[in-house]
Amino acid sequence: MGNVHEDTQSAGGGAAPESGAPASVSGPRPEGPGAHEPSGLAQLTTKQLAWRSFRRHRLAVASAVALILLTLACIVLPFTTHYTYSGLDFGHEFEGPGSRHWLGTDVLGRDTFTRLFYAGRISLSVALAATVSAGILGTIIGALAGFYGGAADAALMRTADLFLAVPYLVVLLIVSTVFDAGLAGVVITLILFLWMPTARTVRGVFLSLREKEFVEAARAAGASNLRIMFSQMLPNAMGPVIVSVTLLIGNAILAESALSFLGFGIQPPTPTWGNLLADARYSFFEAAWPMVMPGLAIAITVLLVNLLGDGLRDALDPYQRVIQPTKWAPSGSEHDTGRTTS
Amino acid sequence: MLRHVLRRLLISLLLLLLLSFITYVVFVNLADPLRARGSGLNPQQASRLRQVLGLDRKIFFRYFSWGSHFLRGNWGVSFRNTPVAPDIRDALANSLVLGGSALLVSFLVGSTLGLLSAVRQHSRLDRLVATATFLGLSIPGFFLALLLQLFFAITLPRWLHLGGPVFPVTGLMTPGVQGFHPLDRLWHLALPVAVLSTYFTAAFMRFTRASALEVLQADYIRTARAKGLHPLRLLLWHAFPNALIPVATQLALDIGAIASGFIVIERVFEWPGMGTFFIVALDRRDWPQVLPWLVVAAAFIIALNLLADIVYVALDPRIRYR
Numbered sequence: 001m002g003n004v005h006e007d008t009q010s011a012g013g014g015a016a017p018e019s020g021a022p023a024s025v026s027g028p029r030p031e032g033p034g035a036h037e038p039s040g041l042a043q044l045t046t047k048q049l050a051w052r053s054f055r056r057h058r059l060a061v062a063s064a065v066a067l068i069l070l071t072l073a074c075i076v077l078p079f080t081t082h083y084t085y086s087g088l089d090f091g092h093e094f095e096g097p098g099s100r101h102w103l104g105t106d107v108l109g110r111d112t113f114t115r116l117f118y119a120g121r122i123s124l125s126v127a128l129a130a131t132v133s134a135g136i137l138g139t140i141i142g143a144l145a146g147f148y149g150g151a152a153d154a155a156l157m158r159t160a161d162l163f164l165a166v167p168y169l170v171v172l173l174i175v176s177t178v179f180d181a182g183l184a185g186v187v188i189t190l191i192l193f194l195w196m197p198t199a200r201t202v203r204g205v206f207l208s209l210r211e212k213e214f215v216e217a218a219r220a221a222g223a224s225n226l227r228i229m230f231s232q233m234l235p236n237a238m239g240p241v242i243v244s245v246t247l248l249i250g251n252a253i254l255a256e257s258a259l260s261f262l263g264f265g266i267q268p269p270t271p272t273w274g275n276l277l278a279d280a281r282y283s284f285f286e287a288a289w290p291m292v293m294p295g296l297a298i299a300i301t302v303l304l305v306n307l308l309g310d311g312l313r314d315a316l317d318p319y320q321r322v323i324q325p326t327k328w329a330p331s332g333s334e335h336d337t338g339r340t341t342s
Numbered sequence: 343m344l345r346h347v348l349r350r351l352l353i354s355l356l357l358l359l360l361l362s363f364i365t366y367v368v369f370v371n372l373a374d375p376l377r378a379r380g381s382g383l384n385p386q387q388a389s390r391l392r393q394v395l396g397l398d399r400k401i402f403f404r405y406f407s408w409g410s411h412f413l414r415g416n417w418g419v420s421f422r423n424t425p426v427a428p429d430i431r432d433a434l435a436n437s438l439v440l441g442g443s444a445l446l447v448s449f450l451v452g453s454t455l456g457l458l459s460a461v462r463q464h465s466r467l468d469r470l471v472a473t474a475t476f477l478g479l480s481i482p483g484f485f486l487a488l489l490l491q492l493f494f495a496i497t498l499p500r501w502l503h504l505g506g507p508v509f510p511v512t513g514l515m516t517p518g519v520q521g522f523h524p525l526d527r528l529w530h531l532a533l534p535v536a537v538l539s540t541y542f543t544a545a546f547m548r549f550t551r552a553s554a555l556e557v558l559q560a561d562y563i564r565t566a567r568a569k570g571l572h573p574l575r576l577l578l579w580h581a582f583p584n585a586l587i588p589v590a591t592q593l594a595l596d597i598g599a600i601a602s603g604f605i606v607i608e609r610v611f612e613w614p615g616m617g618t619f620f621i622v623a624l625d626r627r628d629w630p631q632v633l634p635w636l637v638v639a640a641a642f643i644i645a646l647n648l649l650a651d652i653v654y655v656a657l658d659p660r661i662r663y664r
Contacts, residue, residue, distance in 0.1 A: 164598055277488070
């Protein structure tokens with residue numbers, strides 16, 4: 001993930017818990033999961049606080065683990081089967097799950113299990129590449145808009161609105177029809193249509209940070225604008241950035257698979273979850289497994305990513321946390337923490 | 343207010359003009375039939391033909407002559423020699439039926455549940471709604487569509503020993519049926535609407551709940567309650583309309599994603615709407631069909647944005663434009 005340089009002062013950021021945080025837990029911290037005593041909390045760094053808050057979100061931790069396992073499975077499992085993703089097994093077409101083919105075979109006798117994980121490699125890497133690049137692009141644009149404000153801000157944000165209003169699929173479809181660009185084309189077009197949420201988030205944070213004293217101090221010390229933006233302010237925005245990028249992964253997977261599903265984008269010899277689904281679509285009367293499995297893979301991955309994103313938001317993004325409990329409910333609902341599912 | 347509307351209208355028209363110009367330029371250069379291989383023309387013939395057809399004029403003039411034809415309803419003919427305008431008109435009508443039904447269903451269900459779960463925050467209903475929202479927004483529409491097709495066309499008939507599918511999986515009406523049969527249409531509408539409303543309902547629930555939570559905290563709601571207003575009247579009359587304002591904005595903002603989802607779902611159910619029309623035209627590389635489609639789609643999206651903007655200002659008395 002985009003583990004951008006950590007600032008020593010580390011005012012409000014934090015790394016992605018699944019990558020950086022386990023290391024940071026090794027520091028001294030009071031035991032007990034629900035330690036509410038302020039004296040204990042005050043000794044923790046923001047990163048530790050975030051990790052602690054994330055860890056309490058059991059579903060999010062579970063989805064992080066599941067996602068890592070899924071990724072590992074996509075990397076490792078294709079090496080372990082003796083089928084290839086396009087190899088045919090004559091006489092064993094339309095087979096249900098069994099010992100020969102764990103998840104059955106499709107119309108041509110191709111092994112669903114093998115194809116599923118091969119496709120996962122492509123689908124996940126496309127989504128990850130597009131999301132990380134879009135996150136970086138969005139961060140830069142949002143930082144510029146939020147830092148400079150005024151006309152630059154207006155122009156950049158109107159552009160973002162414009163991109164949001166364009167049905168991304170239409171552009172993806174046209175681009176992949178006209179250029180036959182394959183993988184790279186899909187990734188680039190995805191980037192073009194994924195940067196906006198991150199840009200909006202970063203802009204929001206930068207607008208509020210712009211007037212803070214530490215920015216003024218940095219300027220007084222003679223720091224250049226770029227330095228202030230990317231080494232002073234950005235670490236404070238990393239939390240929201242990580243959250244928005246995580247949530248984008250789901251969108252990227254959906255967009256890519258929708259495109260492949262329609263028969264455009266990444267083409268059949270290269271398997272992706274979307275084109276496996278499309279492939280199996282017209283034969284699901286005979287064999288449902290080759291269709292259900294990639295669909296499930298997409299659905300589960302998106303669900304896990306969204307759960308992870310929600311957990312990360314609670315941990316890393318204090319701006320979106322709703323603290324005030326509503327007093328309106330007649331039944332008088334009391335609750336302990338300020339954590340709400342948005 | 344009027345000035346604001348007029349200004350927005352003008353901006354929208356300019357935007358449409360700009361977008362249509364860009365698409366026109368792109369597609370004219372993409373699809374030059376005289377340069378296509380296998381046209382059987384030698385260079386002299388090609389340039390002669392270019393002159394006769396007026397293709398050697400400046401792009402601006404060509405755009406304006408195309409535009410004036412377009413405005414008069416002459417949208418050209420496809421590569422298969424069928425007029426484009428009636429096809430797009432039918433497709434648009436079918437899409438509007440589908441989208442309108444899905445929107446209606448999901449608005450009624452989604453905003454009601456969203457409001458209720460805001461009123462009873464942290465209740466069991468609220469948790470249920472939150473889970474449903476999450477699932478609804480996470481499950482890919484095309485996969486849900488395929489699952490429903492599988493279930494209603496294969497699994498369920500097999501269990502119940504039926505001859506045919508419980509719900510038809512594709513198309514607008516039963517093939518061969520003449521005339522308009524409302525029940526047959528509704529029957530065909532069921533699955534696509536179910537899939538589309540899953541997503542829309544989830545979106546409505548999430549946005550309505552979030553904004554209702556905010557509205558219910560407002561001072562004027564407390565005042566109204568203190569005056570002894572009936573809770574139902576308070577909720578539906580005072581809180582609900584205000585809670586809908588951000589929902590409208592959010593939906594207008596997400597229009598691109600919504601339209602994208604629409605294309606996929608139409609394609610899965612082979613619903614003869616705008617999405618299917620576009621995919622088929624693109625698959626055939628029938629640019630004379632794609633170009634007007636793009637302009638119509640752009641006009642539609644710009645119009646929806648304009649509408650949302652006007653509704654937004656009309657609903658919210660706190661916003662005043664000079």
